[in-house]
Amino acid sequence: MKGRRGVAPSAYLWLFIAAAYFLIPLLATFLFSLKSNATGKCCTADSYTWVIHNGGFWHSIKISLILALETIVISLLLFVPTIYWVHLKLPKLRPVIAFLALIPFVVPPIVMVVGLLSVYRGTPSWFYAQPWGFLVAAYVILAFPYMYFSLDAGFRSIDVHTLTEASQSLGASWPVTLLKVILPNIRTAALAASFLTLAIVMGEFTIANLAAFNTFPRFLQYVNETQAYPAAALTLMSFGLTWGAMLSLLLVGRKRGARAAVITGAR
Amino acid sequence: MAYLELQNLHREFAGGVRALDGIEIRLGEGEFLSLLGPSGCGKTTALRLVAGFDRPDEGRIVVDGKDITNVSPSKRDMGMVFQAYSLFPNMTARENVAFGLKIRGKKRTDRDGRVKELLELVGLGHAVDRYPHQLSGGMQQRVALARALAIEPRVLLLDEPLSALDAKVRVQLREEIRRIQLELGITTLYVTHDQEEALAVSDHVAVMYRGRIEQMGAPAEMYSAPATPFVAEFIGTMNRLEATVTDPSTGTVDFGGVMLTVEAARGRPKGERVLVLVRPETVELTPTNGGGGSNTVDGEVLTQAFLGPVTRLKVVGPGADLIADVSTAKAATLPIGMKVTAALPATDARVLDLTDGPIEIPEEPAPAGR
Numbered sequence: 001m002k003g004r005r006g007v008a009p010s011a012y013l014w015l016f017i018a019a020a021y022f023l024i025p026l027l028a029t030f031l032f033s034l035k036s037n038a039t040g041k042c043c044t045a046d047s048y049t050w051v052i053h054n055g056g057f058w059h060s061i062k063i064s065l066i067l068a069l070e071t072i073v074i075s076l077l078l079f080v081p082t083i084y085w086v087h088l089k090l091p092k093l094r095p096v097i098a099f100l101a102l103i104p105f106v107v108p109p110i111v112m113v114v115g116l117l118s119v120y121r122g123t124p125s126w127f128y129a130q131p132w133g134f135l136v137a138a139y140v141i142l143a144f145p146y147m148y149f150s151l152d153a154g155f156r157s158i159d160v161h162t163l164t165e166a167s168q169s170l171g172a173s174w175p176v177t178l179l180k181v182i183l184p185n186i187r188t189a190a191l192a193a194s195f196l197t198l199a200i201v202m203g204e205f206t207i208a209n210l211a212a213f214n215t216f217p218r219f220l221q222y223v224n225e226t227q228a229y230p231a232a233a234l235t236l237m238s239f240g241l242t243w244g245a246m247l248s249l250l251l252v253g254r255k256r257g258a259r260a261a262v263i264t265g266a267r
Numbered sequence: 268m269a270y271l272e273l274q275n276l277h278r279e280f281a282g283g284v285r286a287l288d289g290i291e292i293r294l295g296e297g298e299f300l301s302l303l304g305p306s307g308c309g310k311t312t313a314l315r316l317v318a319g320f321d322r323p324d325e326g327r328i329v330v331d332g333k334d335i336t337n338v339s340p341s342k343r344d345m346g347m348v349f350q351a352y353s354l355f356p357n358m359t360a361r362e363n364v365a366f367g368l369k370i371r372g373k374k375r376t377d378r379d380g381r382v383k384e385l386l387e388l389v390g391l392g393h394a395v396d397r398y399p400h401q402l403s404g405g406m407q408q409r410v411a412l413a414r415a416l417a418i419e420p421r422v423l424l425l426d427e428p429l430s431a432l433d434a435k436v437r438v439q440l441r442e443e444i445r446r447i448q449l450e451l452g453i454t455t456l457y458v459t460h461d462q463e464e465a466l467a468v469s470d471h472v473a474v475m476y477r478g479r480i481e482q483m484g485a486p487a488e489m490y491s492a493p494a495t496p497f498v499a500e501f502i503g504t505m506n507r508l509e510a511t512v513t514d515p516s517t518g519t520v521d522f523g524g525v526m527l528t529v530e531a532a533r534g535r536p537k538g539e540r541v542l543v544l545v546r547p548e549t550v551e552l553t554p555t556n557g558g559g560g561s562n563t564v565d566g567e568v569l570t571q572a573f574l575g576p577v578t579r580l581k582v583v584g585p586g587a588d589l590i591a592d593v594s595t596a597k598a599a600t601l602p603i604g605m606k607v608t609a610a611l612p613a614t615d616a617r618v619l620d621l622t623d624g625p626i627e628i629p630e631e632p633a634p635a636g637r
Contacts, residue, residue: 159351165320166353166411168340170367170418180366184357 033232047233060219068201071139072194079147087155101148109206131213138207146196154189195246202242269293276326286312288478297452301465304475310458319343346415350427352407354399360410361395367418385413405436423455441468462502474498499544508543531618544617550591555606564609
């Protein structure tokens, strides 16, 4: 019988250091946010009350969440079939697409937004003047590497060829194969890609600022410049909201995808 | 009338790899044909063409009189069991089997009944709600078989379905495949590189080599009367004796200075180089007593391999090595190193034209798009 492996004391030490690294700034921010705006002394929830009753907060967070959802949906619609097809029919293109996916890392957002503003000038105002058009187009590009590498890993973890052929031999069309057979088995990868995209969109400042759209990071920046304690409260609340949104995505995905995730993990 | 016809199928892959070179197969309804051959002989390519996953460069595939060469795989009604475990990991055994029926719009009540019936047929009535990762390899392939049968396919295609299983399960499952095939009377095309498997379950066996069918016939015929040296080499174990015909009237051949009489060599031109094929079980070994005899070759026992009821002895002689299968009891009297005399049968040996050079086994060509 195998003996139960104990965890080395040094592992606890490293765990403690890592936890401290992440938690101490949060704790400090929290303590700072409890100070009174008038007296500068602890402890009051005034900053949180101010944020909750600020219309700009709800407006900007709504815009950013909608942008995130739109970016996720468009990216999944665009990249899932593309990567599936590349795995199935054009495997030689994988390195090319992996290279293209790295470009958003290389091109600074400030350069990208100048380029995009120039490229999209002249497009209809419902696209160019609205965050749902212009910003989402930019965010899909920003999310490309995260989407690609997550989904690519998902597709590599399953036998795409055999599953596709098995499905087709049973009479399924391409769309049915993709929706009923392939997608459920890469759900974990798609969720991971969605989390990353959500986090990027919720935190993206440069493009939104230069394109003058009032997203949540811009509001955060504005508060940060004008009111110190509410800015700390807002930071913590945005942190919580982003995690909450990720958790919601996870729960929605798990309702139907838990089995697939477990099975994929067991392969 | 043939139910499944493969007419002059040609398929060449990138780089000039000729996977199929004029395949011709005619299979009657309800018959079981095994495509047998080494890796790269084209057997899986032929099966994939029938399934519709690949298209031939030339030739036609006809099922029940209809040309399906250009029909998409989803519209061919071919049930396929793959070599790799191909069950959908996100679905239970029941859902996997029901998948094809769902696609065809069958009512839930009809579907449930059919799924239950098929899972019971493959002996998995107790595991309907298990996911693939909760099933053993053999059970997964049974579910895959039930799933392929659920759509009532016109032809059942099996692509080395047992190759990933252990020996005992392979034998059990191949017998079950045959039982189910006979019970349902379904036309079946089975790809394997295992000659024992092919001979055990098939009505017909087609041995393939370098994209061609070397010989096609009933298993017994393939074993007892191989038409080419390759078939002789591939099906069962065969002693291959290169000899020269010395007396066409009596069928006498010269094998390395030893004169042998072989009935099948009668009438062959004098001086012709031939290949005499002798099955190991027809070779009789006795300790050498110095007397010699007709149709005998002297040698020494080099190795013994226990195969259960028989033991395979390798005898090294002056002309060539011989393999003989003798009863295990008798093998005990013929220890390694003993001088023995091998008596070759005059009537059971086959004679073929001698081909030059060794038989090469090419590498498996990758299917297009992979």
